[in-house]
Amino acid sequence: MKILVAANQKGGVGKTAALVHLAFDFLERGLKVAVIDLDTQANASYTLAQYKGETVASDIFFGDPAPVWIAPEEGTLLLIASDTGLVNLEQLPLPEAISRFRESIRQIRDQEFDICLIDTAPSMGVGLMSALYVSDYVLSPIELEAYSIQGIKKLLTTISNVRRTTVPGIEPNTGLKFLGMLPSKVDARKPRQVRNLAELQAAYPELLVPLNIGFRDGIAEALASGIPVWQIKSTAARKAALETKAMAKYVLENMGLKT
Ligand SMILES: Nc1ncnc2c1ncn2[C@@H]1O[C@H](COP(=O)(O)OP(=O)(O)O)[C@@H](O)[C@H]1O
Ligand SMILES: [Mg+2]
Structure with missing residues (x-):
C-alpha cells in the first residue's frame, strides 16, 4: 500500500x-482506496460522504481499543471521515500521534488497500506533521500567488526535517518523497499568475509537477455534488476533466503504480 x-x-x-x-x-x-480526512472542515468527507465507513478519523488517535478496519472488496473506496473528536488532536503529543497513526496505517495495509490518501488541515499542526511521518509521498497543491509561494518554502523545510529528525522515540521518515507542487486554480488570463509560474519553474524546476489545474467552475460544482468533474457536462468541466485525469495519471506513475 x-x-x-x-x-x-x-x-x-x-x-x-x-x-x-x-x-x-x-x-x-479498480484500486482499493482509503481516504483519511484529518481536516475538521471535513470538505473531503462531504464530497466523499457516500463512502463513509464506521471508523472516523479521531479513532486513529483516540480509539480505545484501536479501530478495527473492514476488509474492502476490489474497487472499493473507504472514507475515514473527519469528526469533531479531531479538535483534540492538537493537544496530543506528536510522538504519540505518530505511533498511533503508524499502528492504524499498519492495520489498513493488512486489509490490502492499494492506496491510502490523507487530506490535511491548513495548519502546520499535529495532524499534518503526523501525516508526514506516516506517508510515502507528499503532493502540494499551490496557488500561483505570493502568499502561497511563500508558504511552500516552509513546507519544504518541514519535509526535509521529517526525513532527518527523530521525534523522541520515533524514527525519521527517511523515505518520504515529494511528488511536487501542483499549480492549482490557475488563471492563465492573469499576467501575475503566468509570471509566478515562470518564476517557480525557473527557481524549482524539479519540485514542480509539470501539469496544472486551471481555475474552472466545474471543479467547485463537482466537489459540491459529490461527483468527479468528468461527470459534469460543460465545456469548462471537460477541460478540468482532462487536467484532473492527467494529474491522477502522473501521481499514479510517480508512486510506482501501474496506470
Ligand atoms: N481548479 C479549481 N477551479 C475552481 N475552483 C476550485 C478549484 N479547486 C478548488 N476550487 C475551489 O476553491 C476552494 C478551495 O479549494 P479546496 O480544494 O477546498 O482547497 P484546500 O483543500 O487547499 O483548502 C473550494 O471552494 C473549491 O471548490
Ligand atoms: Mg481542504
Whole structure:
C-alpha cells in the first residue's frame, strides 16, 4: 500500500479538490482506496460522504481499543471521515500521534488497500506533521500567488526535517518523497499568475509537477455534488476533466503504480 498526503499549510489552494479527484480516479481504475480526512472542515468527507465507513478519523488517535478496519472488496473506496473528536488532536503529543497513526496505517495495509490518501488541515499542526511521518509521498497543491509561494518554502523545510529528525522515540521518515507542487486554480488570463509560474519553474524546476489545474467552475460544482468533474457536462468541466485525469495519471506513475 502506498500512502500519499496532500499537504500545504495554506488553505484554499486546492488540496481537497486534488485529493478527492485522485480518489475518484483510482476507484474507477479498480484500486482499493482509503481516504483519511484529518481536516475538521471535513470538505473531503462531504464530497466523499457516500463512502463513509464506521471508523472516523479521531479513532486513529483516540480509539480505545484501536479501530478495527473492514476488509474492502476490489474497487472499493473507504472514507475515514473527519469528526469533531479531531479538535483534540492538537493537544496530543506528536510522538504519540505518530505511533498511533503508524499502528492504524499498519492495520489498513493488512486489509490490502492499494492506496491510502490523507487530506490535511491548513495548519502546520499535529495532524499534518503526523501525516508526514506516516506517508510515502507528499503532493502540494499551490496557488500561483505570493502568499502561497511563500508558504511552500516552509513546507519544504518541514519535509526535509521529517526525513532527518527523530521525534523522541520515533524514527525519521527517511523515505518520504515529494511528488511536487501542483499549480492549482490557475488563471492563465492573469499576467501575475503566468509570471509566478515562470518564476517557480525557473527557481524549482524539479519540485514542480509539470501539469496544472486551471481555475474552472466545474471543479467547485463537482466537489459540491459529490461527483468527479468528468461527470459534469460543460465545456469548462471537460477541460478540468482532462487536467484532473492527467494529474491522477502522473501521481499514479510517480508512486510506482501501474496506470
Ligand atoms: N481548479 C479549481 N477551479 C475552481 N475552483 C476550485 C478549484 N479547486 C478548488 N476550487 C475551489 O476553491 C476552494 C478551495 O479549494 P479546496 O480544494 O477546498 O482547497 P484546500 O483543500 O487547499 O483548502 C473550494 O471552494 C473549491 O471548490
Ligand atoms: Mg481542504
